[in-house]
Amino acid sequence: METLAIYAPKLVTASDYIASGHRACSGCGEVLAVRYVCKALGRNTIISNATGCMEIVSTPLPETAWEVPWIHTLFENASAVASGIESGLKALKRKHGYTKEVKVVAMGGDGGTADIGLQSLSGALERGHDFIYVCFDNEAYMNTGIQRSSETPFGASTTTAPAGKLSMGQHTQKKNMPAIAAAHNIRYVATSCSSYPFDIMNKIEKAKQIKGPSYIHILSVCPTGWRSASNLTITMGRLAVETGIFPMYEIEDGKYTLNFDYPKLRPVEDYLKLQGRFRHLTKENTAEIQEHVLTEFNRIRMLAGKKIK
Amino acid sequence: MTSKRVGIESSLAVSEAVRLANVDVIAAYPITPQTHIVESLAEMVANGYLDAEYIPVESEHSAMSACLGSCAVGARTFTATASQGLILMHEVLLVAASLRLPIVMAVANRALSGPLNIWGDHSDAMITRDAGWIQIFIENGQQAFDQTLCAFRIAEHPDVLLPTVINIDGFHVSHVIEPVYILDQKSVDEFLPPYKYPHPLDPDDPITMGCFAAPNLYTEARKALDASVRASKKVILDTWKKYGDLTGRYYNPVEKYKADGAETILVTMGSYSENAMIAIDDLQDEGKKIGLVRLRLWRPFPYEEVQEALSAAQNVIVLDRAISLGGPAPVCSEIRAALYTLDKKPQVASVVGGLGGRDISPDNFKTLIDLAMQKLKAGETQEIIMFGVRE
Amino acid sequence: MKKDTSIEIRWHGRGGQGAVTSAELIALAAIHEGKFAQAFPSFGPERRGAPVLAFNRIDAENPIRIRSGVVKPDIVVVLDPGLVTLINVTDGLKPGGCLVVNSTRSVEDLQQEFSGDWKLAVVDAASIARELLGVNIVNTTMVGAMVKAAEVVKFESLKAPLNERFGARASSNFEACMRAYNSTVISQITTTGTKKSKSFPMEKIPGWRELLVGCIVTEPGNTKKFGTGDWKSQHPVWDDKKCIKCGICSLFCPEGCIQPNEEGYYRANLFYCKGCGMCAHECWTQAIKMVEGT
Secondary structure (H helix, E strand, O other): OOOOOOOHHHHOOOOOOEOOOOOOOOOOHHHHHHHHHHHHHOOOEEEEEOOOHHHHHHOEOOOOOEOOOEEEOOOOOHHHHHHHHHHHHHHHHHHHOOOOOOEEEEEEEHHHHHHOOHHHHHHHHHHOOOEEEEEEEOOOEOOOOOEOOOOOOOOOOOOOOOEEOOEEOOOOOOOOHHHHHHOOOOOEEEEEEOOOHHHHHHHHHHHHHOOOOEEEEEEOOOHHHHOOOHHHHHHHHHHHHHOOOOOOEEEEOOEEEEOOOOOOOOOOHHHHOOOHHHOOOOHHHHHHHHHHHHHHHHHHHHHOOOOOO | OOEEEEEEEHHHHHHHHHHHOOOOEEEOOOOOOOHHHHHHHHHHHHHOOOOOEEEOOOOHHHHHHHHHHHHHOOOOEEEEEOHHHHHHOHHHHHHHHHOOOOOEEEEEEOOOOOOOOOOOOOHHHHHOHHHOOEEEEOOOHHHHHHHHHHHHHHHHOOOOOOOEEEEEEOOOOOOOEEEEEEEOHHHHHHHOOOOOOOOOOOOOOOOEEOOEOOHHHHHHHHHHHHHHHHHHHHHHHHHHHHHHHHHOOOOOOEEEEOOOOOOEEEEEOOOHHHHHHHHHHHHHHOOOOEEEEEEOEEEOOOHHHHHHHHOOOOEEEEEEOOOOOOOOOHHHHHHHHHHOOOOOOOEEEEEEOOHHHOOOOHHHHHHHHHHHHHHHHOOOOOOEEEOOOOO | OOOOOOEEEEEEEEEOOOHHHHHHHHHHHHHHOOOEEEEEEOOOOOOEOOEEEEEEEEEOOOOOOOOOOOOOOOEEEEOOOOHHHHOOOOOOOOOOOEEEEEOOOOHHHHHHHOEOOEEEEEEOHHHHHHHHHOOOOOHHHHHHHHHHHOOOOOHHHHHHHHHHHHHHHHHHHHHHHHHHHHHOEEEEEOOEOOOOOOOOOOOOOOOHHHOOHHHOEOOOOHHHHOOOHHHOOEEEEEOOOOOOOOOHHHHOOOOOOEEEOOOOOEEEOOOOOOOOOHHHHHOOOOOEEEEEOO
16 A cells, blocks of 8 residues: 555545535535535636536536636536636736746546547647646546446446347456556656545645646546445455556656566456446456556566566 | 728738637647638747747547636637638537637538538537537628627626637638728737636635536536526627627617618628628618628527517518528528517518538529519519529 | 316435335326326436435326426325424325324324424334334335325225235235235314424525526535435434444534534434434444434
8 A cells, every 4th residue: 555654644635625415416426526625726717617527516506616717618628628728827927927837736536537638638739738647547437427438447337338148348457547648748647546535635736746747547446337335445446456457657768667566467357347337347357457557567667677477 | 099001811800819818728730711710820939029828730530629628727728710610619619618618610611511612601500509518600801800898798707608700701801901900919818807717726715617517517517508598698789788888889789771661681691791781782772671781699599689670571481501401491490480489570581592612693692582582572582492493 | 177086195205215116106096996096206416315205196087297396285195204204294285184194103102393383194104114024114014194184095906016016025025015005093183282383494596697607616525514314214312321422423424514512422413314223333442332313
């Protein structure tokens, strides 16, 4: 698990920029990740939020959970809206005496990032806007009822790629969004997970220092969609990391660093068996997943200049 | 007021107006026949003639989305598009209106696929009719310049705060070089106050924009938006009056041409109005009692002005440059609705023509009017005349 | 207007408890019998744990044309015991109607919560479900209780839809359904209970002229006025003797509702706590226990 000194939680800022009273599910890992992201961003932030769980649970008119300026417009355009915000502020600074130092942040779920929002994200990364993109990846379209996305993992059963007599659910591997983001030659790309508050906050801090675009991909545990117990949300995220299913790494100026490595990865079974979405998997399926996870983890190890175990 | 008479392509006249308005952000994606507008703006930015951020976005959807962002932080924002580009951004247009972001846009009107066609008609504008934008049509380069300047003042007025579109016929106006009076900077500055958005996204006063509305509030949100679009007419009229006083060029929601006392009135919108004028001149010389009414303001729809202009006529012929497949032609449908409450209603004939760049010359207009008159006499007004179609 | 011959049912549950499935099963059973029926959820942004509603209409004679929500139900079924004291479950319940509640409390005790002219049916569905299904999901169990209390469909008619819906798990669900059918205790309440039914003042919803330009919200974090505490069925309790005041419970709370008190011990603000149990699970020293109730 995260090297977490026992009294470390007390060092975290008490300031929250997403207020209680939001309507996220009981045990939601995504809103927890948003809490950490916002703590690290601080008040001088403008957020452009894609349509999705976080938008719906936080802003039922006439209410808002947000305590930083926040705009939601559509599903696929959070990055484009952020481009406009960033360019607008730039022009205001140059022409109209605007002096505030504001970090522009776009955020969306896995669908809003890797599927419908990919084009606008790619455009904004390529144009080099000074903004952070945060993908809260809960591995399916949870807001509309657990439909598969390109970030749904191999073997998971979802409502549009259900396990059935002829299918074991999702038959494709997770789209490698961090690599896609990195392919835009941006300076900072990182992965993190909702169970690792300090890791999230450190990575957001780093991204804040970058002039230009950065991309952070946060695995966000969803007890509703994963069909896991709500009190296990933190555990689930840790297992995703400790099994190597979700490697935690950074790509800084193209250079990979693996943040969490282990002498021996835990078997994927430990992670899969706690989730209803994987309940149907056979031993063979699990073995296939295990093999793929090791291959992928070793690929990241290699990119990070480590020895393959 | 001083202004300079120059020979300039209408697209570039629009860009001149945008430069004089000193916009802060332009986000645009190229599409024929809009390209000359955005190319010239990019050139001005590249040479320092205009101090603005030019965002070369990867699609029209992102163009309008970026406009939302820049407008929401309080930057004066402009974009231009056409045709497929306009309908690709359609989803975003609705949000721009509902968030009350005063973006100004020029559309070089063009037909829609399919089949693919890059030439002019009003199909694109009609599809975005109900988006909540103020929509103005122009007929020539001078009007394109004038109305672009006016659009900023209308859109950004604190009583309006609505996105505004200037519809410029693709090629027939956009690509024509003609004489245009370009205002000097001082006059523009006096006419157009600096943009001050009342509630920008600002860390010192953190607001939330873009909440969802449940069934208990959606109706109220839509009613509020509709009321604001309707109420914008007052500011539109004030702005046009002020602009007229400044330049001597006065504009109205509905503009008549030799229409007083006419038994039959032709209704047009956009650049073919000028061709129609030539035909009307000839026909009046021949002793025909026919006049012309041009619709300049499309949204908010000027019901009173339309009634006033048409109620005395016996016959009305409406030319649409768009087709509503399987339904009434869009402009004609509105005109008929506006006349419905009158005690004495003119007969209305509906003509669809000028689609996808098909020309309607002044002579063609005479034929068009003849055809329409035959239908009116025969009482066959339910049928739409598809002008110029080959059997 | 033609006399209304349909029976209307309102199901109270929490997001994730399966109230919608209960309504579906009843509708399918009625349709199976040749009756006319509807089942539908209330569509809203409420999430797992939040109080939710599902509805039925059943008509033995006439096709049902109405598409509106149920406001004056003949039968109310409460899947979650905690909801009885949280929300006004008898809102609109017709006189002479029937209230079916999952509770470990006795019918005599429970009827003190209500005042009206209704039949009250009580079943300990949670125990039945835990014993026969291994989980505390009471949707099928409560279907049995409801059919006992008000025979809107024949008990046997439930078998086919249960089979279709649950496949391999149909027989255990049918058993739970039957156990509930046989153990539901029914009494008539014509009393005025000692506790008055709660009233829930709604905050005034703005009219169109009151909405701000662009429907913006200018009061940051005003969801704080909205209690999500009624979503929970369990709440955390701290044993301060074990607490080392590390604050990890606070850090891992998705509601951000766990704060230290003056002595530095942590407490959850139960106005927001949704009872997810993460704090208890993650506590280093196991100082936190989840306890039934809101």
